[in-house]
Amino acid sequence: MSTLEQGFFTEENSAEVVTSQIAATTEPRLAEVISAITRHLHAAVKEIEPTQDEWMAAIKFLTETGHKSDDWRQEYILLSDIFGVSMLVDAINNRKPSGASESTVLGPFHVPNVPEMSMGSNICLDGKGHPMLIKGRILNTDGNPIEGAKIDVWQTNDDGFYDVQQKGIQPDFNLRGVFRTGSDGTYNFWGAKPRFYPIPDDGPVGKLLRSLGRHPYRPAHLHYILEARGYETLVTHIFDPDDKYIQSDAVFGVKESLLAKFDLIEDPARIANEGVDGPFYEVVHDFVLAPSS
Amino acid sequence: MSTLEQGFFTEENSAEVVTSQIAATTEPRLAEVISAITRHLHAAVKEIEPTQDEWMAAIKFLTETGHKSDDWRQEYILLSDIFGVSMLVDAINNRKPSGASESTVLGPFHVPNVPEMSMGSNICLDGKGHPMLIKGRILNTDGNPIEGAKIDVWQTNDDGFYDVQQKGIQPDFNLRGVFRTGSDGTYNFWGAKPRFYPIPDDGPVGKLLRSLGRHPYRPAHLHYILEARGYETLVTHIFDPDDKYIQSDAVFGVKESLLAKFDLIEDPARIANEGVDGPFYEVVHDFVLAPSS
Numbered sequence: 001m002s003t004l005e006q007g008f009f010t011e012e013n014s015a016e017v018v019t020s021q022i023a024a025t026t027e028p029r030l031a032e033v034i035s036a037i038t039r040h041l042h043a044a045v046k047e048i049e050p051t052q053d054e055w056m057a058a059i060k061f062l063t064e065t066g067h068k069s070d071d072w073r074q075e076y077i078l079l080s081d082i083f084g085v086s087m088l089v090d091a092i093n094n095r096k097p098s099g100a101s102e103s104t105v106l107g108p109f110h111v112p113n114v115p116e117m118s119m120g121s122n123i124c125l126d127g128k129g130h131p132m133l134i135k136g137r138i139l140n141t142d143g144n145p146i147e148g149a150k151i152d153v154w155q156t157n158d159d160g161f162y163d164v165q166q167k168g169i170q171p172d173f174n175l176r177g178v179f180r181t182g183s184d185g186t187y188n189f190w191g192a193k194p195r196f197y198p199i200p201d202d203g204p205v206g207k208l209l210r211s212l213g214r215h216p217y218r219p220a221h222l223h224y225i226l227e228a229r230g231y232e233t234l235v236t237h238i239f240d241p242d243d244k245y246i247q248s249d250a251v252f253g254v255k256e257s258l259l260a261k262f263d264l265i266e267d268p269a270r271i272a273n274e275g276v277d278g279p280f281y282e283v284v285h286d287f288v289l290a291p292s293s
Numbered sequence: 294m295s296t297l298e299q300g301f302f303t304e305e306n307s308a309e310v311v312t313s314q315i316a317a318t319t320e321p322r323l324a325e326v327i328s329a330i331t332r333h334l335h336a337a338v339k340e341i342e343p344t345q346d347e348w349m350a351a352i353k354f355l356t357e358t359g360h361k362s363d364d365w366r367q368e369y370i371l372l373s374d375i376f377g378v379s380m381l382v383d384a385i386n387n388r389k390p391s392g393a394s395e396s397t398v399l400g401p402f403h404v405p406n407v408p409e410m411s412m413g414s415n416i417c418l419d420g421k422g423h424p425m426l427i428k429g430r431i432l433n434t435d436g437n438p439i440e441g442a443k444i445d446v447w448q449t450n451d452d453g454f455y456d457v458q459q460k461g462i463q464p465d466f467n468l469r470g471v472f473r474t475g476s477d478g479t480y481n482f483w484g485a486k487p488r489f490y491p492i493p494d495d496g497p498v499g500k501l502l503r504s505l506g507r508h509p510y511r512p513a514h515l516h517y518i519l520e521a522r523g524y525e526t527l528v529t530h531i532f533d534p535d536d537k538y539i540q541s542d543a544v545f546g547v548k549e550s551l552l553a554k555f556d557l558i559e560d561p562a563r564i565a566n567e568g569v570d571g572p573f574y575e576v577v578h579d580f581v582l583a584p585s586s
Contacts, residue, residue: 042378088335
């Protein structure tokens, strides 16, 4: 019998010895996942060749990341985020046909059951920040308008905070809205120009970011969930391409196709026509939904 | 500019986008380790293609593994153990020249400052279990005896528990001993036949083992730390090859070269000669220390 048949460990056959212990009766998907994790983990260890002290530092980091997590703070999701794993899992689960809008991560700040508003409403309830008009169309991959598409949008205020992070400071449901398209597939509403903001960086993940010379910021964006009967639900953002963090999102949520244009409108005729007090930002962006499979 | 140069995420270039954010000023070893972890992690995710639910199950598992860990229980070390990672790190850090005894993991039950005993002493202080004589030589790779080698040995009792797990039941320092070789390099002492025992399996790691059809047991063994001036310190075990778990150590600590022979001696002349009451076990095992580099 070879060493492997006997199940005895060597540096060379380490991964095979471990995976050989998975019972044949194991649920097939679990066996597949654990085998793959084992192989890649051993390959990483063999490339890195950690010292015992480095191994112990990893054990401590993983433990502290668990200890930082509770019902309100999920440090392991942050860790997944800053390694680009959350985005990769999102990408794998949301491959879109050519021409359809791309997805990005949901993030932790979505709120269900936001009241539906009529087109043209202002989701900025406290009137703070720079007024911003957002408009465009919801289309299918043939370029035709989708009627009855539900647009669920949420964004930070001018200080980079969501309403749920500033209860008592921002009005409830501030900068959140739900809209539904008519037969022409168009949408338009008012908000306030969003700002970049940091992910929580007072834990082990923040410490890791600093040690890598990375900042904790996400570039300014609006979040969307777009739903329509007969189409795949799209969870995405649109980003301000002029944000100083646009090329270094701490969670890698930016895709090239998610860059919108945030135009500052200073034309007095347009200002008068929209009925605002002064210059405003305008974002014109179409979304294309993939047919449901 | 390409998408990569802009730092924007695609499924294909995901790992490169993440590693490109590591600052040039980062401590080189940290940058190397985090880059390697990122590449292998993304390769694993791309092979596994986890669903969002599977990803969330992984987040929860890692969080619970952290929550189970405290000053007394280190569930992340157990996780490293049952994936064979602890053994692999040990192997990488303890490559031995041809002919030298191999290492295995230290484990959590070593106790410092055990009193030194004279050769021939019995480390089984409560007289329980099957008497066992352990003897052999400490040699260098030329086959010559090493004088003044320190032998630090510890083992479970007949019930599979170390003294520190049964305070008040076993005497302090039960089944632990420190010995020092004379000019002939030989050693001999008495103990009790050790038994297999489970790693702690009441946490997430135990649950994972069960879901993989794996048991939590380690086959019976004696632990050693062997030290001598001019030689590499050797942390190792010797195992009972007849243990029912010898081919399935939960932590993969068994190497072929660490199998000893546990002989049951029933010859009345030998029994009388050793001055014991009846049959006893005998383990004859030489250790070969590598020169320090």
